[in-house]
Amino acid sequence: MSIIRTLALTGLSAATLAACEQQAEPEATPEANAATARTLDTGEVVGFIEENGAHVWRGLPYAADTSGENRWRAPQPVGAWEGTREALTFSEPCPQIATPFTQLPGFVNGELEGSEDCLALDVYTPGDVGEGDLPVMVWIHGGSNVSGASQLYRGHNLAVNENVIVISVQYRLGPLGFFSHPGLDDDAQELKGAANFAILDLIAALEWVQRNAEAFGGDPDNVTIFGESAGAHNVNALLVSPLSDDLFHGAIIQSGLVSSTTIPEARGQTGEEPNPSDIVVDALGGADKLRTVTVDDVFAAYEKEDGQWMNLPRMIEDGVTIPAEPMAGLVKDPSAIKDVPIITGTNRDEMKLFFAFDERLTKSVLGVFRVPRDKDLYNAASEYSSRVWRTLAVHQVAGALVDQGKYDVYTxxxxxxxxxxxxxxDLGELLGAGHAIEIPFVFNRFDLLGDADGIMFNDKNKEGREGLSRAMGSYWANFARGGIPRSRAGSWRPYGAVGGSIVLDSENDGGISMQLDGETLEDIKADLLVDQRITDEERCEIAGSLLGWSDDSAEVFALESCQSADDTPMAAR
Known part of the structure; x- marks a missing residue:
């Protein structure tokens, strides 16, 4: 079961978050600059120079077109080119159903957009660094592994501010990125049995970095992968993949959860996984059609939720890209993950981004403003689900690793x-420290909500957020530089040391500090049982919503006080 459900957006405000539904305007193509000329393993390239002095190369292919015979195969080498390639425009995004969260030029909400010729990356350097040996930070975007694009995350400010190389990567999404069927096993594809083609793409991108980092002044022996949400999920997959050895040397997991699906579940042979591959293949006319049907046919074979998002496996225990074991256990085992330093964390109000658009919890006033229906219930529902997210993603994982002797884990x-x-x-109340809000702070680029950014990130909060942003960029980059997150803003000690986790906030609201941290699901349950903000019925509804997060949460939040006569939790009925 997918933990994060992407809820259909409703009209928040023509002047605020509803601006996310507007199409992004195409931008002018920058002018090539000879100072950015580089020689890659596939040919000569030239990029351009940003206003802040960063050197940028867009849309560099790291693998071949994935359409036709290359569909549902390991990424194939990209051919060399003659002459000098101008890397001035972004690659086409990978195929996806457009959503208001993916503000890309030409994208129409609800329509299938993108191209299968999409395996490309963007490189940002802090100017002309020559033959430097700067740390390389490879960003893996989020989007529930069904949407997103590299161009939404531009690393020129982070590169210049922190003197690092930043690379943003695209990879196959949705059914093209995660698919298991015996019809694929029977052909001559490389890595027989592979099902997580998105992870194979990311491995190919990291192999490209190994071959080409030095051309941009980067050190191939000092590569850090970092990602948010589904991107962080993919970071976890790379940490346990047997195919990613020696390709990276540090990992940052931003709001990542760990879940995986067995091959029988993904194919529909067991369980109740929606859109299993056996049914999809039948809809496409049989396994012999998998590489001859159009990409439109592939996406049309999937039932959609809310007209946009598809339910489908997004990490399959294929025994090739990841071991044939639940990822939730693998990431807690030092012998199963890469021996590299790790940062992992969450945002305090993760679920507010999703609940802000949930008609059960919020409403539209005058057709313009989005507000909570009941502030106490809204805040309680957000708090408990966000705390469960944090416990599963951070405390259980970091605690298990530290208990087994892995001490280079920071939270x-x-x-x-x-x-x-x-x-x-009030966006401070409605979104709070919600899911993805930390990304602009890491990149020092406050571009997240479209036209609503002017309200979310305004002159009143500018000084505080800029200070926090520079501190976070410093922590992230110094971790990439040497495996320890350092900043003048304060000491960040490993998890398990006195203080536990670092809390990242502006000086206006508590600042940056180490705090004791490590609650359990039982701790959260204890608070829920006595919370005076909510009624008993609401308490049961919140508890019921937490049952499906994990096997542990299913056991802890099956409250006896919420059982009906037939012993079914009321909120789950």
Whole structure:
């Protein structure tokens, strides 16, 4: 079962978050600059120079077109080119159903967009660094592994501010990125049995980095992978993959959860996984059609949720890209993951981003403003689900690793909740320190909500957020530089040391500090049972919503007080 459900967006405000539904305007193509000329293993390239002095190369292919005979295969080598390639425009995004969260030029919400010729990356360097040996930070975007693109995450400020190389990668998404069927096993594809083609793409991108980092002044022996949400899920997969040895040397997991699906579940032979591959293949006309049907046919074979998002396996225990074991156990085992330093953390109010658009918890006022229906219930529902997220993603994993002798694990909690107000709508309350809000702080580029950014990130909170952003960029980059997150903003000690986790907030609201941290699901349950903000019925509804997060949460939050006569939890009925 997928932990994060992407809820259909409703009209938040024409002047605020509904701006996310507007199409992004195409941008002018920058002018090539001879100072950015580089020689890669596949040919000569030239990029351009950003206003802040960063050197940038866009849309560099690291593998061949994945359409036709290359569909559902390991990524194939990209051919060399003659002459000098101008790397001035972004690659086409990988095929996906467009959502208001993917503000890309030409994308129409709800439509299939993108191209199978999409395996490319963007490189940002802090100017002309010559033959330097700078740390390389490879960003893996989020989007539930069904949407997103590298161009949404531009690393020129992080590169210049922190003197690092930043690379943003695209990879196959949705059914093209995660698919298991015996019809694929029977052909001559490489890595027979592989099902996580997105992970194979990321491995190919990291192999490209090994071959080409030095051309940009980067050190191939000092590569850190970092990602958020589904990107962090993929970081976890790379940590346990037997195919990614020696390709990276540090990992940062931002709001990542760990879940995986067995091959029988993915194929529909067991369990109740929606859109199993056996049914999809039948809809496509049989296994012999998998590489001859159009990409439109592939996506049309999947039932959609809310008209946009597809339910499908997004990490399959294929025994090739990841071991044939649950990832939730693998990431807690030092013998199963890479022996590299790790940062992992979550945002304090993760679920507010999703609950802000949930008609059960919020409403539209005058068709313009989005506000909670009941502030106490809204905050309680967000708090308990966000705390469960953190316990499963951070405390259980980091605690298990430290208990077994892995001490280079660092944890954080992002608390910034100073988003601006627009008349009766308070983004600080509605979104708080919600899912993905930390990304602009890491990249020092406050571009997240489209036209609503001017309200979320305003002049009133500018000084505090800029200070927090520079501190976070320093922590992230110094971790990439030497495996220890350092900053003048304060000491960040490993998990398990006195203090536990670092809390990241602006000086206006508590600042940056180490705090004791390590609650359990039982701790969360104890608080839920006595919470005076909510009624007993609401308590049962919240508990019921937490049952499906994991086997542990199913046991802990099956409250006896919420059992009906037939012993079914009321909120789960």
């Amino acid at each position: 954080y909690r992002f608390d910034w909740d100073e988003g601006g107000k627009f008349l009766i709508m």
